Amino acid sequence: xxxxLSHYYVAIMAGGVGSRFWPASRxxxxxxxxxxxxxxxxxxxxxFERFLSIIPAExxxxxxxxxxxxxxxxxxxEIPEQNIITEPSRNNTGPCVAYTAFRLQxxxxxxxxxxxxxxxxxxxxxxxxxxxxxALDYAAHNxxxxxxxxxxxxxxxxxxxxxxxxxxxxxLKRVSSFREKPDLATAEEYLRxxxxxxxxxxxxxxxxxxxxxFKKDSPxxxxxxxxxxxxxNTSGEQDYIDSVYPTTPSIxxxxxxxxxxxxxxxxxxxxxxxxxxxxxxxHAYIDKDSDDTVLIGENTIMIDSKNCLVKTDxxxxxxxxxxxxxxxxxxxxxxxxxxxxxxxxxxxxRSTYGKGGYL
Amino acid sequence: xxxxLSHYYVAIMAGGVGSRFWPASRxxxxxxxxxxxxxxxxxxxxxFERFLSIIPAExxxxxxxxxxxxxxxxxxxEIPEQNIITEPSRNNTGPCVAYTAFRLQxxxxxxxxxxxxxxxxxxxxxxxxxxxxxALDYAAHNxxxxxxxxxxxxxxxxxxxxxxxxxxxxxLKRVSSFREKPDLATAEEYLRxxxxxxxxxxxxxxxxxxxxxFKKDSPxxxxxxxxxxxxxNTSGEQDYIDSVYPTTPSIxxxxxxxxxxxxxxxxxxxxxxxxxxxxxxxHAYIDKDSDDTVLIGENTIMIDSKNCLVKTDxxxxxxxxxxxxxxxxxxxxxxxxxxxxxxxxxxxxRSTYGKGGYL
Numbered sequence: 041x042x043x044x045l046s047h048y049y050v051a052i053m054a055g056g057v058g059s060r061f062w063p064a065s066r067x068x069x070x071x072x073x074x075x076x077x078x079x080x081x082x083x084x085x086x087x088f089e090r091f092l093s094i095i096p097a098e099x100x101x102x103x104x105x106x107x108x109x110x111x112x113x114x115x116x117x118e119i120p121e122q123n124i125i126t127e128p129s130r131n132n133t134g135p136c137v138a139y140t141a142f143r144l145q146x147x148x149x150x151x152x153x154x155x156x157x158x159x160x161x162x163x164x165x166x167x168x169x170x171x172x173x174x175a176l177d178y179a180a181h182n183x184x185x186x187x188x189x190x191x192x193x194x195x196x197x198x199x200x201x202x203x204x205x206x207x208x209x210x211x212l213k214r215v216s217s218f219r220e221k222p223d224l225a226t227a228e229e230y231l232r233x234x235x236x237x238x239x240x241x242x243x244x245x246x247x248x249x250x251x252x253x254f255k256k257d258s259p260x261x262x263x264x265x266x267x268x269x270x271x272x273n274t275s276g277e278q279d280y281i282d283s284v285y286p287t288t289p290s291i292x293x294x295x296x297x298x299x300x301x302x303x304x305x306x307x308x309x310x311x312x313x314x315x316x317x318x319x320x321x322x323h324a325y326i327d328k329d330s331d332d333t334v335l336i337g338e339n340t341i342m343i344d345s346k347n348c349l350v351k352t353d354x355x356x357x358x359x360x361x362x363x364x365x366x367x368x369x370x371x372x373x374x375x376x377x378x379x380x381x382x383x384x385x386x387x388x389x390r391s392t393y394g395k396g397g398y399l
Numbered sequence: 400x401x402x403x404l405s406h407y408y409v410a411i412m413a414g415g416v417g418s419r420f421w422p423a424s425r426x427x428x429x430x431x432x433x434x435x436x437x438x439x440x441x442x443x444x445x446x447f448e449r450f451l452s453i454i455p456a457e458x459x460x461x462x463x464x465x466x467x468x469x470x471x472x473x474x475x476x477e478i479p480e481q482n483i484i485t486e487p488s489r490n491n492t493g494p495c496v497a498y499t500a501f502r503l504q505x506x507x508x509x510x511x512x513x514x515x516x517x518x519x520x521x522x523x524x525x526x527x528x529x530x531x532x533x534a535l536d537y538a539a540h541n542x543x544x545x546x547x548x549x550x551x552x553x554x555x556x557x558x559x560x561x562x563x564x565x566x567x568x569x570x571l572k573r574v575s576s577f578r579e580k581p582d583l584a585t586a587e588e589y590l591r592x593x594x595x596x597x598x599x600x601x602x603x604x605x606x607x608x609x610x611x612x613f614k615k616d617s618p619x620x621x622x623x624x625x626x627x628x629x630x631x632n633t634s635g636e637q638d639y640i641d642s643v644y645p646t647t648p649s650i651x652x653x654x655x656x657x658x659x660x661x662x663x664x665x666x667x668x669x670x671x672x673x674x675x676x677x678x679x680x681x682h683a684y685i686d687k688d689s690d691d692t693v694l695i696g697e698n699t700i701m702i703d704s705k706n707c708l709v710k711t712d713x714x715x716x717x718x719x720x721x722x723x724x725x726x727x728x729x730x731x732x733x734x735x736x737x738x739x740x741x742x743x744x745x746x747x748x749r750s751t752y753g754k755g756g757y758l
Binding site for chain 1: 727
């Protein structure tokens with residue numbers, strides 16, 4: 041069967057604030073717009089370029105908060121302005137996905153799309169794209185919700201898990217349940233069983249299928265956004281969305297759809313994935329020097345220090361001696377020196393001390 | 400005997416680079432021009448204002464490197480421009496003192512002056528000024544070199560010591576010798592004996608007396624700077640100094656004069672003095688919070704940290720957790736995080752890593 045690739049789309053979700061990456065990530069310029077890896081490109085740019093080798097810019101959409109529209113244009117000048125669809129409020133990924141699906145359905149009733157976060161990294165790009173194409177092809181011909189299931193390498197308690205049926209021997213495995221972030225013992229059990237995968241939050245489906253799922257399993261979101269479907273992909277869309285979107289319930293697509301749906305599949309993948317959720321995940325991800333230290337900033341001198349992550353402006357000279365196990369993030373207006381093993385506190389530190397212009 | 404106060408002058412030495420206070424102190428704006436104490440005034444401004452209550456601005460001179468003339472004008476707008484005398488090269492305090500004496504002698508043959516560093520702090524200002532007046536009065540009527548001898552409070556190995564004759568019971572004690580920085584055992588012996596004082600580098604003498612001392616004990620410096628005494632205090636002085644001054648030997652006034660002179664006296668004083676020579680001396684000097692931490696910067700949050708010194712821009716939000724015994728100095732282009740007990744290395748760190756625009 042020949043697949044008509046012209047109906048394949050990508051939607052990049054870029055509305056988050058990245059509070060766990062504070063003070064590098066800010067309300068006005070969150071993580072996805074930063075060169076967190078120190079490679080000269082922002083995470084959203086890396087995400088865009090990754091997809092660009094299989095989907096042209098004209099069929100890549102970004103769904104983001106309205107505050108980030110101009111940042112998005114700046115980072116992704118190739119995509120048409122109308123491909124940046126903007127949320128007037130942050131209502132989590134449920135309404136975000138539904139809005140994107142309504143828009144794509146209006147653009148192309150046969151639209152099949154992958155929706156993915158803008159701020160993850162994927163090392164094995166070829167494997168990733170191969171699986172994305174498999175998933176798109178499957179979703180084009182089946183009323184299926186397809187996810188990528190990351191082969192777990194450790195009993196991580198920071199991710200949700202996808203449970204597959206034990207007897208599934210297909211490339212696409214049927215999903216029997218979604219599991220929230222487990223405790224360590226449960227995570228270890230998941231790892232041993234071999235039937236559990238990390239939920240990377242990357243989903244593939246046709247606009248028609250996911251809207252059917254919303255209609256059935258999240259009728260409140262569906263009905264609000266379906267108030268006047270004639271508005272989608274017209275000059276009246278933004279006013280319409282500004283009016284109805286904020287009234288949708290704030291809920292993740294996992295809760296709204298995935299945990300209820302019966303037509304969910306996963307493709308187990310090994311793609312060098314990280315959600316870069318925290319400074320520690322960045323530390324784990326990036327190549328370290330012999331002292332187990334990650335330096336982002338070209339002008340940093342570490343003396344007798346180890347197990348640190350230091351992020352600064354490339355032009356700033358940083359000299360650190362005898363420091364062990366710290367995150368050092370130096371921004372123009374904020375300096376954070378924080379023990380690595382307490383990084384889960386940073387989100388709270390941000391909200392406690394960041395008020396007054398530092399959020 | 401009535402003293403004619405109109406012949407009393409102050410010369411503030413402000414030519415140093417403050418390398419041990421790097422990266423706060425820079426070649427282009429050294430320590431004396433910084434608000435190191437976080438009180439809203441630079442050290443040179445504090446020094447100037449201290450003397451201003453006994454000597455008018457018209458009789459306060461600053462002797463500094465030519466690079467710092469405009470900085471000096473900026474910090475001390477009250478003093479006449481001709482009172483800023485500028486060295487074309489850094490030749491240590493010997494030539495600096497001799498030049499200042501030649502200039503003052505040309506301005507006022509009866510000049511008596513105190514010459515003092517610009518970057519020390521003195522807590523007990525009234526006691527200090529009282530002793531300065533005693534010293535000026537004495538030097539006005541005697542061919543004496545008068546120093547202030549700081550009552551030592553600890554066996555400090557970082558200062559030179561002034562030894563007084565054991566039988567001296569006068570306010571002014573005759574100095575029997577100057578001792579270079581001692582080892583700890585020697586410093587402890589000095590402290591026990593009661594006849595030794597810290598040399599604060601604050602000297603009082605008449606221009607005539609100190610020039611006689613130079614002529615006798617440092618004839619090389621004297622003869623170079625006396626090549627054409629008619630140039631002093633004229634429009635030709637700067638060109639003349641630019642030509643002869645760099646040929647003087649680079650030597651401290653301690654070595655050039657004080658160690659050789661027989662007419663040296665000291666006034667033992669307890670004036671709350673610190674030379675603020677290093678970050679640790681600043682840490683020792685400034686009021687600390689309950690965690691033994693000094694914060695210079697109004698927006699610094701220390702959590703579970705102790706025994707630190709943190710200097711940042713007042714507007715910068717700094718959040719530090721679990722740090723013990725570190726100096727943190729954050730400048731716009733340099734961040735230094737260094738163990739307090741290794742601060743003697745900072746001068747070397749500066750010259751090793753500061754090249755390329757950070758000195």
